[in-house]
Each structure stands twice: as structure tokens, then as C-alpha cells.
Amino acid sequence: MSAQLDPVLAQIDAELPAALDRLSALLRIPSISTDPAFKDACDTAADWLVTDIASIGFEASKRPTPGHPMVMGHAEGAGPHLLFYGHYDVQPVDPLDLWDNDPFDPQIEDTPKGRVIRGRGTSDDKGQLMTFVEACRAWKSVHGTLPAKISLFFEGEEESGSPSLIPFMKDNAQELTADIALICDTGLFDDNTPAITTMLRGLLGEELTIEGPDKDLHSGMYGGAAINPIRVLSKIIAALHDEDGRITVPGFYDDVPELSNAQMAQWQDLGFDAKGFLADVGLTTPAGEAGRSALEMVWSRPTCEVNGITGGYSGDGFKTVLPSKASAKISFRLVGGQDPWKIREAFRKMVQDMLPPDCTVTFTDHGAGTASTMSTDNPMFEQARLALSDEWPRPAAFVGCGGSIPIAGHFLDILGMDAMLIGFGRDDDLIHSPNEKYSLESFHKGIRSWARVLDKIANG
Amino acid sequence: MSAQLDPVLAQIDAELPAALDRLSALLRIPSISTDPAFKDACDTAADWLVTDIASIGFEASKRPTPGHPMVMGHAEGAGPHLLFYGHYDVQPVDPLDLWDNDPFDPQIEDTPKGRVIRGRGTSDDKGQLMTFVEACRAWKSVHGTLPAKISLFFEGEEESGSPSLIPFMKDNAQELTADIALICDTGLFDDNTPAITTMLRGLLGEELTIEGPDKDLHSGMYGGAAINPIRVLSKIIAALHDEDGRITVPGFYDDVPELSNAQMAQWQDLGFDAKGFLADVGLTTPAGEAGRSALEMVWSRPTCEVNGITGGYSGDGFKTVLPSKASAKISFRLVGGQDPWKIREAFRKMVQDMLPPDCTVTFTDHGAGTASTMSTDNPMFEQARLALSDEWPRPAAFVGCGGSIPIAGHFLDILGMDAMLIGFGRDDDLIHSPNEKYSLESFHKGIRSWARVLDKIANG
Numbered sequence: 018m019s020a021q022l023d024p025v026l027a028q029i030d031a032e033l034p035a036a037l038d039r040l041s042a043l044l045r046i047p048s049i050s051t052d053p054a055f056k057d058a059c060d061t062a063a064d065w066l067v068t069d070i071a072s073i074g075f076e077a078s079k080r081p082t083p084g085h086p087m088v089m090g091h092a093e094g095a096g097p098h099l100l101f102y103g104h105y106d107v108q109p110v111d112p113l114d115l116w117d118n119d120p121f122d123p124q125i126e127d128t129p130k131g132r133v134i135r136g137r138g139t140s141d142d143k144g145q146l147m148t149f150v151e152a153c154r155a156w157k158s159v160h161g162t163l164p165a166k167i168s169l170f171f172e173g174e175e176e177s178g179s180p181s182l183i184p185f186m187k188d189n190a191q192e193l194t195a196d197i198a199l200i201c202d203t204g205l206f207d208d209n210t211p212a213i214t215t216m217l218r219g220l221l222g223e224e225l226t227i228e229g230p231d232k233d234l235h236s237g238m239y240g241g242a243a244i245n246p247i248r249v250l251s252k253i254i255a256a257l258h259d260e261d262g263r264i265t266v267p268g269f270y271d272d273v274p275e276l277s278n279a280q281m282a283q284w285q286d287l288g289f290d291a292k293g294f295l296a297d298v299g300l301t302t303p304a305g306e307a308g309r310s311a312l313e314m315v316w317s318r319p320t321c322e323v324n325g326i327t328g329g330y331s332g333d334g335f336k337t338v339l340p341s342k343a344s345a346k347i348s349f350r351l352v353g354g355q356d357p358w359k360i361r362e363a364f365r366k367m368v369q370d371m372l373p374p375d376c377t378v379t380f381t382d383h384g385a386g387t388a389s390t391m392s393t394d395n396p397m398f399e400q401a402r403l404a405l406s407d408e409w410p411r412p413a414a415f416v417g418c419g420g421s422i423p424i425a426g427h428f429l430d431i432l433g434m435d436a437m438l439i440g441f442g443r444d445d446d447l448i449h450s451p452n453e454k455y456s457l458e459s460f461h462k463g464i465r466s467w468a469r470v471l472d473k474i475a476n477g
Numbered sequence: 478m479s480a481q482l483d484p485v486l487a488q489i490d491a492e493l494p495a496a497l498d499r500l501s502a503l504l505r506i507p508s509i510s511t512d513p514a515f516k517d518a519c520d521t522a523a524d525w526l527v528t529d530i531a532s533i534g535f536e537a538s539k540r541p542t543p544g545h546p547m548v549m550g551h552a553e554g555a556g557p558h559l560l561f562y563g564h565y566d567v568q569p570v571d572p573l574d575l576w577d578n579d580p581f582d583p584q585i586e587d588t589p590k591g592r593v594i595r596g597r598g599t600s601d602d603k604g605q606l607m608t609f610v611e612a613c614r615a616w617k618s619v620h621g622t623l624p625a626k627i628s629l630f631f632e633g634e635e636e637s638g639s640p641s642l643i644p645f646m647k648d649n650a651q652e653l654t655a656d657i658a659l660i661c662d663t664g665l666f667d668d669n670t671p672a673i674t675t676m677l678r679g680l681l682g683e684e685l686t687i688e689g690p691d692k693d694l695h696s697g698m699y700g701g702a703a704i705n706p707i708r709v710l711s712k713i714i715a716a717l718h719d720e721d722g723r724i725t726v727p728g729f730y731d732d733v734p735e736l737s738n739a740q741m742a743q744w745q746d747l748g749f750d751a752k753g754f755l756a757d758v759g760l761t762t763p764a765g766e767a768g769r770s771a772l773e774m775v776w777s778r779p780t781c782e783v784n785g786i787t788g789g790y791s792g793d794g795f796k797t798v799l800p801s802k803a804s805a806k807i808s809f810r811l812v813g814g815q816d817p818w819k820i821r822e823a824f825r826k827m828v829q830d831m832l833p834p835d836c837t838v839t840f841t842d843h844g845a846g847t848a849s850t851m852s853t854d855n856p857m858f859e860q861a862r863l864a865l866s867d868e869w870p871r872p873a874a875f876v877g878c879g880g881s882i883p884i885a886g887h888f889l890d891i892l893g894m895d896a897m898l899i900g901f902g903r904d905d906d907l908i909h910s911p912n913e914k915y916s917l918e919s920f921h922k923g924i925r926s927w928a929r930v931l932d933k934i935a936n937g
Binding site: 218220222224229230231232234235236237238239240241242243244245247248250251252254255256257258291294295298299300301302303304305306311314315318319320322323324325326327328329330331334335336337338339340343344345346348350373374375383384418419420421444449 | 678680682684689690691692694695696697698699700701702703704705707708710711712714715716717718751754755758759760761762763764765766771774775778779780782783784785786787788789790791794795796797798799800803804805806808810833834835843844878879880881904909
């Protein structure tokens with residue numbers, strides 16, 4: 018810890034009410050990226066950020082894309098060049114009647130687990146994004162300069178599939194390339210333990226539609242003689258796992274690595290409460306591969322899940338229809354070196370091979386991304402880990418993440434730079450759901466954490 | 478054929494335009510029984526029928542029920558007592574935009590397969606019901622009397638589950654009991670071959686909902702560790718049939734009879750075009766039990782079909798949800814002595830036994846009815862068969878019916894009387910669908926057929 022840090026932390030503490038006001042102003046802009054009705058709001062949120070970071074001293078610009086704009090900011094400083102990424106767009110708010118308050122009129126609330134700010138985007142990702150902005154503001158206001166060269170990169174399409182991201186990264190590769198990328202869109206390990214996410218699962222999304230008869234039939238007239246696509250689809254889904262919960266797509270496990278002993282030991286030390294993790298959602302028994310812990314199941318093992326299924330009549334009452342088609346959306350979470358495109362082909366072939374006569378299948382590609390494993394050899398990972406450990410009750414951990422954050426992989430693949438994922442979200446933040454919130458402790462200690470990380474990386 | 482018949486047939490031929498006008502008047506009343514908005518229309522249709530049959534000389538009455546009214550009519554005559562059943566209610570007309578014309582403004586149309594009357598209820602069942610009424614009218618107008626004692630029994634709730642039917646039958650058992658019931662709600666075997674349906678499959682409707690996690694989860698966060706109800710449901714559905722297409726519910730085949738050699742031979746003589754039957758709906762291969770013909774599959778073998786399935790996200794695009802529940806609607810078509818209530822219990826136990834830890838299942842009962850097999854020993858069956866054979870190009874056949882017509886079973890179970898199902902519908906009538914039609918040949922020859930059947934039964 019350098020002598021520079023203490024006055025910055027004091028400034029952050031003093032400035033917290035003003036920082037909350039700024040966050041609230043950003044939260045009041047309904048920047049739902051997936052809904053064209055909110056296109057202007059997305060633009061307004063980008064403008065707000067340009068103005069705000071310019072006021073800190075960043076050379077700021079709103080950058081058009083075919084979708085919502087990107088926001089870029091650059092500020093010189095001694096030390097390494099850090100690129101910070103966050104996103105200013107938010108998820109839709111339906112069903113609106115499940116919100117206790119207007120999702121775009123954020124309120125501070127006392128809860129049994131501490132004070133929170135409640136509203137859409139508080140945790141995902143406006144509140145997290147602003148932790149870094151506020152750390153920069155505090156540093157600049159105390160020292161008149163930043164401890165490192167810092168670029169800010171805010172996206173407005175993260176919640177709608179990031180269609181403009183890769184082209185923008187390719188078109189602006191030089192401007193975006195830094196010594197490391199910092200991403201604030203993840204969570205704490207638990208309320209007391211900060212985390213740096215170093216393993217992210219990849220994702221392969223597939224939709225398949227099985228068609229049999231060329232129209233819906235009456236199950237009295239044709240039942241028995243006509244093939245039923247729901248039955249065919251169910252049989253395919255049932256065959257995707259064996260009795261031990263392993264996925265049966267040929268070659269699926271070819272590039273799935275085992276954890277190193279060191280990584281396994283570190284995860285064991287975390288004392289992950291598998292029982293509580295499952296009990297939170299009404300479950301008792303890990304449902305994945307036999308012989309694996311719940312933490313492995315969600316962090317380091319691949320999965321195959323059915324995310325949706327539909328066919329025939331599913332309204333009230335009963336209709337004796339024999340439907341002409343049935344569909345399912347299936348996603349694979351991938352780890353290590355698994356190749357999503359190879360797995361897609363193997364999956365599609367397996368389905369084709371299972372089709373009975375008179376059935377056809379149509380596949381819809383819902384995206385593919387490899388898993389990312391960060392190279393923690395980069396000394397900035399250990400510097401960040403120590404910095405976070407100074408702020409929080411328990412030491413920071415290198416953790417896995419069951420979800421997919423494609424941007425981390427893009428930084429590596431397109432720009433050749435490592436990405437360090439540090440975030441302060443909590444499991445009960447209700448992101449993507451009604452009544453989303455962000456803990457004020459996460460916001461406050463998040464700002465302080467970034468100040469410490471900047472200090473440690475810049476000043477050692 | 479008696480001397481009485483010829484002038485009646487001539488009268489029917491002469492009266493056809495007027496009969497079509499009467500049918501059109503009835504068709505213009507939108508008596509959709511399932512939709513409360515059409516309650517008055519159902520009442521109007523009942524009134525129309527009361528007036529019409531009274532004009533023929535029936536002692537007619539509209540009889541209130543907790544739902545839509547029944548219509549009863551009685552007319553004395555020599556010979557046996559025949560009870561004729563039909564229904565004046567119709568299916569909803571959605572989706573309205575798929576109709577070429579107003580479904581309640583019936584039109585006569587020329588088609589490549591002959592003239593038809595198009596509109597809701599033309600075939601199911603107003604057009605069929607009126608074939609019998611018109612036969613009575615012609616007979617009465619020629620001879621001043623009817624050839625048999627005839628009771629008419631018209632229901633207004635057939636398309637909405639017949640909630641008032643069984644109570645009404647029990648409360649009016651004496652009035653309704655005759656020597657035989659005649660039901661006109663089925664079809665020809667083919668355009669040239671009339672049919673008397675003597676085997677009707679029973680129906681057991683079940684809905685099951687599998688619940689796992691107590692809320693929808695993010696498949697990144699929980700995928701792998703949390704049980705997925707769609708997978709559980711798919712596995713259950715896949716297990717309901719074995720590799721030979723036989724249903725695996727324990728005891729399911731206990732009371733399934735084999736066809737008699739005589740029945741099998743008669744069906745073979747029909748020259749059923751299985752290839753064409755399947756080709757009509759885009760199929761080539763009978764999908765039921767190995768070693769059974771397509772005709773057996775739909776007439777004499779039991780089935781298990783999934784009529785609908787739903788779970789998770791099935792809208793546009795993709796959501797990586799791990800859903801808390803999944804549901805399916807499943808129906809069993811039953812034959813012979815299969816006991817729907819015993820099969821329901823065996824099915825539910827089988828599902829319960831397949832549930833993995835943390836999963837629960839809820840069942841919803843969607844009705845149960847046994848199969849009906851008519852006793853063709855009653856000489857009126859052979860009399861009717863001969864009468865129909867006189868009217869149509871090919872001899873009439875005793876056939877099975879894959880669907881379920883519960884009223885036939887009720888006549889036997891509640892009133893102890895056989896039911897004879899004779900109808901003139903065709904496979905392409907689009908009943909329950911947009912652009913329903915009834916062939917004018919079916920209407921005209923249907924009226925003549927009933928005149929012949931009445932003559933043969935009354936006069937030998």
C-alpha cells in the first residue's frame with residue numbers, strides 16, 4: 018500500500034452520498050437494450066456517461082455502432098495501461114407487477130442484510146460500472162492525476178447479445194489494446210470473500226425442431242399410426258445423459274481437463290456451502306455427474322441443459338391433438354479446450370441418427386463461445402488479489418464461474434490481452450429479475466477495492 | 478324395402494333445396510357452447526330446433542340444465558322405439574382469419590370433389606343431425622305418420638365436455654330409454670362406403686407437472702448441480718414406450734382383446750388404404766406397435782400420446798433458464814376391457830417411481846372413459862347395414878373408430894340400451910378447424926339413408 022492510497026480512500030468515504038446520487042441519475046435512464054422502444058434511453062445513458070467521465074478528465078466520446086453506441090474514455094497516467102469494461106444497458110423489467118417499486122426510480126432500502134439500492138441495473142451492471150468510475154474520480158480529485166493510464170470502455174448491448182461488440186473491437190483494436198482488461202460484471206465469492214474469476218464456462222446454444230406429420234392431427238383419428246414429434250424429442254433429450262449424469266454426445270469430454278491439485282485444494286479451502294447453495298433453491302442433491310462436487314459441477318464441469326421445450330397444446334384443459342412438431346432449446350456449458358463448433362456438429366449428427374422414419378429436424382444456431390481460463394501467471398492477478406484481501410474480511414480467491422462472459426474471451430482472442438474479472442455482486446441481487454438490488458456495502462467497498470487495485474498495480 | 482319407402486325417397490329428393498335452407502338457418506346461429514359469450518345463441522339454436530321438430534309433429538320441449546338446454550321430441554308410431562341423438566352446439570371458430578368466409582354465413586360451393594356447404598357446424602353436427610330430422614319430415618309428409626316410435630334428443634354441450642349429460646340421462650332415464658339409440662356424429666368409411674361404428678376407443682386424459690428447484694434458475698449459475706425438470710419429464714415420456722412401440726405402464730395390456738378372425742377378415746376386405754391415410758398427413762410409416770397394421774393401430778389397439786408439453790423458455794431467441802417445472806398432457810386411447818381408473822393409478826405410480834430426488838409431481842385428471850364395443854348381435858345392426866348398402870355404391874361395413882364418443886357408452890351404462898353409430902362425415906370435412914364443410918352428397922344421401930334405415934327396421 019502506497020502513501021497515495023489513504024487520502025483516496027478517505028475521499029471515497031466522504032464522497033459516498035454524492036456517488037450514490039450519480040449512480041441514481043444513471044439508473045433513472047431506462048436503457049433496456051433489447052427493446053427498440055428504449056433506443057433513445059440507451060443513447061441518453063451513453064451521453065450521461067460521456068459527460069460524467071469527461072468531468073473527471075477523461076477524453077470521452079460516444080461511438081456509433083449499428084446498434085447502441087459504445088462509450089470510450091482515455092486518461093493518461095504513469096504506470097501500466099488498464100482497460101476497464103462495463104455495460105450501461107439493462108435487462109427488460111417484465112413482469113412489472115412483481116416489482117415493489119418503479120424499476121427506474123431507484124430507492125435506498127434497509128434490509129436484514131444491510132442497506133441496498135433497489136432498481137433495474139443496480140447490480141447488473143450500472144452499480145458495478147460506477148465503482149470503477151468513482152475510484153478514478155476520487156483518485157483524480159485527491160492527486161490531480163491517475164495512478165495508471167486508464168481507458169474506459171462501456172457497451173450498450175450486453176443484455177441483447179452484443180451484436181456490435183466484435184466488429185467494434187476489430188475496428189478499434191489499437192485503441193482498445195492495453196496491458197490488461199478489467200471487467201466488473203461478476204460477484205463476490207460470499208459476503209465476506211472477494212473473488213477474481215479466472216475460469217468462465219463457454220456456451221453453445223442450440224434449438225431443434227422435430228417435425229413429423231405435416232399438420233396437427235386428431236389423436237383419436239391418427240393416434241397410434243402417426244409418429245408423435247413430442248415423443249421423438251423426449252427420447253432424444255432423455256438420451257443426452259447416461260445413468261451417471263454424463264453427457265453422451267460423442268467426443269464431448271475429449272478436451273475437458275481435470276483441475277490441478279493446487280486449484281482443487283484452493284477451492285476446497287473456500288469451504289463452499291454446497292448444501293446451502295442447493296437449499297436456497299429448494300434442493301438437496303447435486304444432480305450432475307456422479308462423483309463430482311457441486312462446486313465442480315457449476316465451475317469446472319461441462320453441462321447440457323434443456324432451457325425450454327414446447328409442442329402441442331399447453332393451455333388450460335385438454336386437447337387431444339397429435340402435434341406436427343415439437344421444439345427444444347438446449348444449451349451446453351463448456352470448459353477447458355472444448356470446441357463448441359465440433360460439439361455442435363457431433364450433437365446434430367447424434368440427433369439426426371436418432372430420428373425415426375418420417376421425422377425431420379431443423380436446427381437453429383443460438384451462438385457458440387469457448388470457455389476462458391485466465392493466465393494467473395500475470396503478476397497483476399496476484400497484485401489484485403492482495404489489494405482485494407486488504408479491503409474485505411477474508412482473503413480474495415481465484416474462482417470459477419458457471420456462466421459465460423464472452424467479452425473476456427474476446428479480449429484474449431481479438432486483442433491478445435488478459436482479462437481480470439473482479440466484481441461485487443451477490444447471489445441475492447436478483448439480476449435479470451424483479452426487485453434487482455445492489456448492496457451499498459458492495460458499492461462502497463467496491464469503489465475502495467478498485468482504488469486499492471489501482472494502487473497495488475501502479476505502486477506495488 | 479317396403480312400398481312405403483319409394484315415395485319418401487322421392488319426397489326427400491324434391492325437398493332438398495328446402496332442407497338446405499332449413500339447415501342454413503340453423504347454421505347461422507353461432508351456438509358455440511364453450512364460450513359464455515354465445516350462451517344466448519345456444520338457447521336460440523335449441524328454440525329453433527323445438528319449433529322445427531314441433532312443425533313435423535313431435536311433442537317438443539326445451540329442457541333446462543345447469544348449462545345449455547337439451548331438446549327433446551317424441552312422436553308415436555308403430556314398430557320399435559328409436560332414440561335419435563345429435564348435438565346442436567359447435568366448436569369455436571378461432572383462428573377466424575383462416576376462414577375463407579364468415580363461419581356463420583354458410584355458403585354452397587362447388588369443389589373438385591362435388592358440392593359442399595361450408596361453415597361451422599355443417600358436418601359436426603348440425604348437418605348430420607338434420608339428416609335424421611329431414612328423413613322424419615319427409616316420411617311424415619308422405620304418410621302422415623312415422624314408421625316407428627321416435628324420440629329425438631339433442632344436446633348443446635357436446636363440444637364443451639357434456640357436463641350436464643349424465644345427470645340429465647339419470648334424471649330422465651325412463652323418457653330416454655328406447656329399444657336402441659341412433660347416433661349421427663361419425664363418418665363414412667370412404668366416399669363410397671357407409672359405415673356403422675361398432676368399436677369406439679376409450680380415453681384417459683392426464684396432465685403431469687414435474688417440479689424441481691423452487692424457482693427458475695440461471696443455467697450458468699446452477700446448471701449441472703440443479704435437477705432440470707424438463708430432463709426428468711423427457712425421461713419419463715421416453716420410458717412410456719418400449720422399442721417395439723408397446724406401452725410400458727404396468728398391466729396396461731391386461732384387458733386388451735385380440736380381434737376375432739371374422740372381424741379381422743371383414744376389416745381386411747375393406748381394403749383400407751394405409752399408405753394413402755398416412756400420405757394425407759405427410760407420413761409413410763405406421764408408427765405404432767410392431768407387427769400391427771395401421772388400421773389396427775387406430776381402431777383396435779390402445780395408444781399413449783403426448784398431446785402437449787411445455788417448460789422453460791420457448792419464445793424467440795434464447796434464455797439460459799433452468800426452469801423450476803415442466804408439464805405434459807398425456808392421453809391414453811383405450812380398447813376392449815381396459816379400465817381407465819386402474820391404468821391411471823398404474824401410470825401415476827410408474828411416474829412416481831421414476832422421480833429422482835428433489836422432484837415432485839402433480840397430476841391433473843382430464844377425464845376417463847372406457848372403450849365401447851357394440852353388440853352387433855342385435856338384428857337392427859344387420860337391418861341398418863343392409864339399408865345403408867342399398868343407398869351407397871358399396872356395402873356398408875362395421876368399423877372401429879379411433880376417437881371416443883362417450884355418449885355411446887352412456888346409453889349402454891346408464892340406460893341399458895345399445896347404440897348404433899351411423900354418420901356421413903368425410904375425412905376432409907375439417908371439423909374443429911377453419912373452413913369446415915359438409916358434402917351435399919352426404920347430406921342428401923344421409924337423409925335418404927335414414928329413411929331406408931327406418932323403413933328396414935320398421936318394415937323389414
